[in-house]
Amino acid sequence: MSSELLDALTVLEKEKGISREVIIEAIEAALVSAYRRNFNQAQNVRVDLNLEAGTMRVFARKDIVEEVFDSRLEISLEEARAINPAYELEDVVEIEVTPKDFGRIAAQTAKQVVTQRVREAERGIIYSEFVDREDDIMTGIVERQDPRFIYVSLGKIEALLSQSEQMPNEAYKPHDRIKVYITKVEKTTKGPQIFVSRTHPGLLKRLFEIEVPEIYDGTVEIKSVAREAGDRSKISVYTDNPEVDPVGACVGPKGARVQAIVNELKGEKIDIVEWTDDPVTFVANALSPSKVLTVMVEEEEKATTVVVPDYQLSLAIGKRGQNARLAAKLTGWKIDIKSESDARALGIYPSSDATDVSESDKINDIFSFEQEEIE
Template sequence: MKAEFIEALGQLEKEKGISKDILIEAIEAALISGYKRNFNSAQNVRVDINRETGDVKVFARKTVVEEVTDPRLEISLDAAREMDPNYQLDDIVEIEVTPADFGRIAAQTAKQVVTQRIREAERSAIYRDFLDREAELINGIVQRADNRHYYVDLGRVEGLLPHSETMPGERFKHGDRVKTYITKVEKSTKGPQIFLSRTHPGLLKRLFELEVPEIYDGTVEIKAIAREAGQRSKVAVHSNNPDVDPVGACVGHRGARVQNVVSELRGEKIDIIRWSDDVAELIANSLSPSKVVSVEIFEEEKMARVVVPDHQLSLAIGKEGQNARLAAKLTNWKIDIKSESEAMKLSEEAETSTEEREEEADL
């Protein structure tokens, strides 16, 4: 190696942020292995690279002993004192054993070590960058697919979009542009792994942030999301400004804002409801588009009994129970839905039962 190589390491330090000293120490460690491998040596050696000139030297390290049993690792006290009279027993003597053609091996090894460290540094930088971007929306281009994943080009790295994280019926081909949500960033031996999703509720939140400036700047806040990807979602919103209607802001003029989100999610239906700190009001709102007659709260069971008009019972429950299921998920309350006639019948039965118990008590 030459002084130019040392200068190149200094330039790498500036451009890639890889310490020159750490690189040189790594090269020295690799050269020890290279020396032992190429020269069949079992000696204890040290490699030294001059930080100014780039000169490489190999030193055999031997322990000073009275009687030598292994000349590869030991040196007698008399022999040591011939080199320096100050040596004592158990001192370490270093003897230069640099082979004549070691420069060629040193250059090859240095190139391999530097290339590996650059690759590791770039991977670490990508990992740190994407770790800070967890839970964010990202655009990518589908490159290929196998039985488990779509592989999405994210620029400096490839992301993994599992088939299980795509919406029902959603298929991508090579070259398709796709918006995804970063769910997880992991380190691996091959570099950072970026896991993506199209079904995560966070995707819906980020899409609304793109479309609704009032959400992006914090005027309107998304308080809760319940989603069955590709079919239907409910989003509860609250305004921190009394002059701003949170639902209207999300819907947009003639429904333009919410329609852009719906289009990105391939027609997924989205109910936008007004958040309320009053549980009964929140539950009533969550069953939209159904109207609600009354809500009875049972705190201990964290359950609510909701009464709706007879003609809206099926609307409140939804197809295969979807509307009620999403409302329960959004509010985190169990919801028991009754029609007005069912509720009236239950009330009459309860009154009759009470009267009978009172009559029995009188007897």
């Protein structure tokens, strides 16, 4: 058994990174428990495991006292000196009490401890690997489903895709390959538990990093993302390189880059707008594909009033208010949209406070055309 155990410890040390001394200490502690359990002993014992010699010895540890009250834990000075004349009071005597049948029990116990340590090590390795991948994207394979979760294989472990993180426009079948966003990695008594999402805005951001080289290398930066998964999303992009068009880089030749992301998200529409620190232009861009006549800003309230042509009002607001809602999330500004005729009736348009955004209209016109082409 000792040679097999030595071989096993060598493999564990090399492949799993588990120290041999740590495992030997664990085996010795387990053997103490096994001795007490199997031989009904309440003694204070120590197990000495010598793998090189192939020996396992059990020693009862007894305190040297003047008067013995419990012979399982104590020994008189006279008896101790019969073993070794050098003993003094309060010393500890070790007496070998190794049972004849202890080798078989020791072998079983050692096997259990090694198996447990291997399992713990593997769990630790998996946790270390995946905890660094929080907020990252991975490709997984749908394994199975129950009322609470879809179980997605990520190779070494199954991740949990809860109902709230599933896209409403998707049906998941076993063996489907899907990209998922890792939201949380937890260490539990049963091993690491990984939670993933298909609805998280971070998934959209990572998909653009994969598809758009300019984002991956930092030339173009994604400033904000607003998403209603399975239906529509908006992202704002920026670059300080005057020779790069950030929106065009994300759309790609003939819309190829954004279309790949749309396909991955099963037809989810994506609006790409240019970010700017000017709230007037940014809010106008965010309401794409609607045209904007003017944007009035209230800095203290972080609110804007946007005037659009009458025929563009429903487009600006969007189905069930979606376009305006996403634009507000994207920009971080409250947006109150009014038609041109209502604004004139209220006396707020035209106004000396209004800012012309005709240039933003041109940006929106260009993007709306491109978006229609790829949709």
